[in-house]
Amino acid sequence: MTTVIRTLPDAPVAPGRADGATVAAVFMVALLIVPARLVLRALPLSLTPANVVSLGAALLWLCAQLTLTLGVAKGRTPVRTALFAYFTTMVATFGFATAGYMDSDELNLADHAFVLMVASVGIGLTVCDGVRGFRRLDFLLKTIVVFGAVIAVIGALQFLLSFDLTRYLELPILRYTSDEASFVLERADLRRVAATTGHPIEFGVTCAMILPLGVHLATKARLRGEPAMRWWACTLLIGLGLMFSVSRSAMLSMIVVGVVLFAGWPARRRVQALFVAVGFLVVIRLVAPGLINAIFGLFTNLGYDPSIQYRTHDYAVATQEIGRHFWLGRGLGTWYAPKHQVFDNQYILSMVETGIFGTLAFTALFVVAFYSALKARYLSVDPGVRDLGLTVAACLIVPLVGSFTFDLISFSTVTGLSFVLVGAAGALLRAAQAERVSPSPAGGATEPTSPLPDPAR
Structure with a gap:
């Protein structure tokens, strides 16, 4: 007679135990709170605290894949496959670029960009495989929204009071990457603020990606009869931050x-x-009377805007450079200012640096994550999960569209957030598939059980 023993492979970790959501939450705090231009002093490469956390996350993910007891998910998912495809393409680009002679400055930048790419993929995989169940994913999203509201407050202080709180975030172990450390610019007689990010454009796009998450948490709390005002307050602050970027x-x-x-x-x-x-x-009209007119003017004066003309005049240079290295590019991170022409378009920059393969891999990463979030929405019957799937999909459309208007990968905050949300889409799909097979009342999805033969037989 055969005894059937049912197990839960790759089961979520016990409550209170650190997991992928914990690591990702620490990463998001470091990413959003520490000013983007501050890096660690004692390292040979310019790495921010968030970069160090994400590199550690990549190492932890690799080690966790060698065990069966840490609760990390195994097996293919669309997001995981897309992350591996992107990583493989970047390795091929790096190998192709460094196989021949390179100027020392470009070689150093290629090495630095490769390390940052590993960090980005590492945090994406950590979220995709290490955040198990809706409860832990909810914890991560709450962390993003809360600290998104914090940086929105910092941006509001910069815009309304010309008070830069980032000056008080300079720790002894950190240094600025350049002497130019201002987080406030000017446009149409208004301040353009960056909060803790590298540029007002990055701040505005970051807020645009976090804002739907705040709306989701507020709506979800209301449906459950829980206090929702805190999440509406966070959402309002993030929305104000978006407007104060004047982007x-x-x-x-x-x-x-x-x-x-x-x-x-x-x-x-x-x-x-x-x-x-x-x-x-x-509210915006009352808080900043001239802000709405300034933002409206960004779209009514397109033909006379020097920033638009600057974005389009470099197409001839890009076309010539793309033709030289069409398939794998000239090397990630090797096209930089002031040595080369700046491309305020991530797709053009990717074509120059990583070729057609790298550009397709970059685009496919967000397309696949977008599809995964919508598929999770389709699989679930829970209204909260369905709304979350739609929300994450909306967040992931931002990098795809934003890459047309600025070089997204050049900005660490929005890049880190994008890869976390890519991983969140993968984690959401895993949880929705597991819930469909074996619903879990505790909110932590489990994977289907499998029969094992009696070891005593």
Whole structure:
């Protein structure tokens, strides 16, 4: 007679035990709170604390894949496959670029960019495989929203009071990467603020990616009868931060986010969102009277905007350079200012640095993550999970659209957040598939059980 023993392979870790969500939360705190231009002093490479955490996460993920007891997921998922494809393509690009002679400055930058790429893929895989179940994913998203609200407050202080709180975040172990350390610029007689990020564009796009998560948490809390005001407050602060960036890229990102959300929301929620948007504009009008006109002018004066002309005049240079290294590019990180022409377009920059293979891998990464989030929405019958799938998909459309208007990979904060959300899409799909097979009342999805032969037989 055969005794059937049922096990839970790759089961989630016990409550209270650190896991991938813990590591990712630490990464997000370091990414959002520590100013982007501050790096560790004692290292040969310019690495931020967030970079060090993500490199550690990559090492932890690799070690966890060699065990069966740490609760880390195993097996293929679309996001995991896309991350591996992106990593493999970047390795091929790096090998091709460094196989021949390179100027020492470009070689150093290629090495640095390769390390940062490993860190980005590492944090993405850590979230994808290490965040098990909806409860832990919820914890990570709450961390992102809370600290997104914190940097929005820092941006508001910079915009409204010209008070730069980042000056008080300079620790002895950190140094600025350049003497130019201002987080406040000017546009149309208004301050453009960056909070702790590297540039106002990055700050605005980061807020655009976090804002839908705040709306989701507030809506989810209301549906469960829990206090929702804290999440609405965070959402309001993040929305204000987006506006204070005075960034065209941020506005475009918010528009595409709204299109995705409106396509999936029921009619009643769409009407509610329109009323909230009108109320938000009234608040902006009261807080910063000239801000709405300045933002409106970003789109009405496109033909006379020097930033638009600057973005388009470099196409001839890009075309010539792409033709020289069409397949694998000239090397990740090797095209930089002031030595080379700046491309305010990530797709053009990727074509120059990583070729057609690298550009396709970069694009496919977010397309696959977008698909995974929507598939999780389709698989689940829980309204909260379905809304989360739509929300994560809306967040992931931002890097795809934003890459047309600025060189996204050159900015550490928005890049780190993008890879965390890519991993979150993979974790969400895993949890939705596991819930469909074996629902878990505790909110931590389990994987299907498998029969094992009696070892005593």
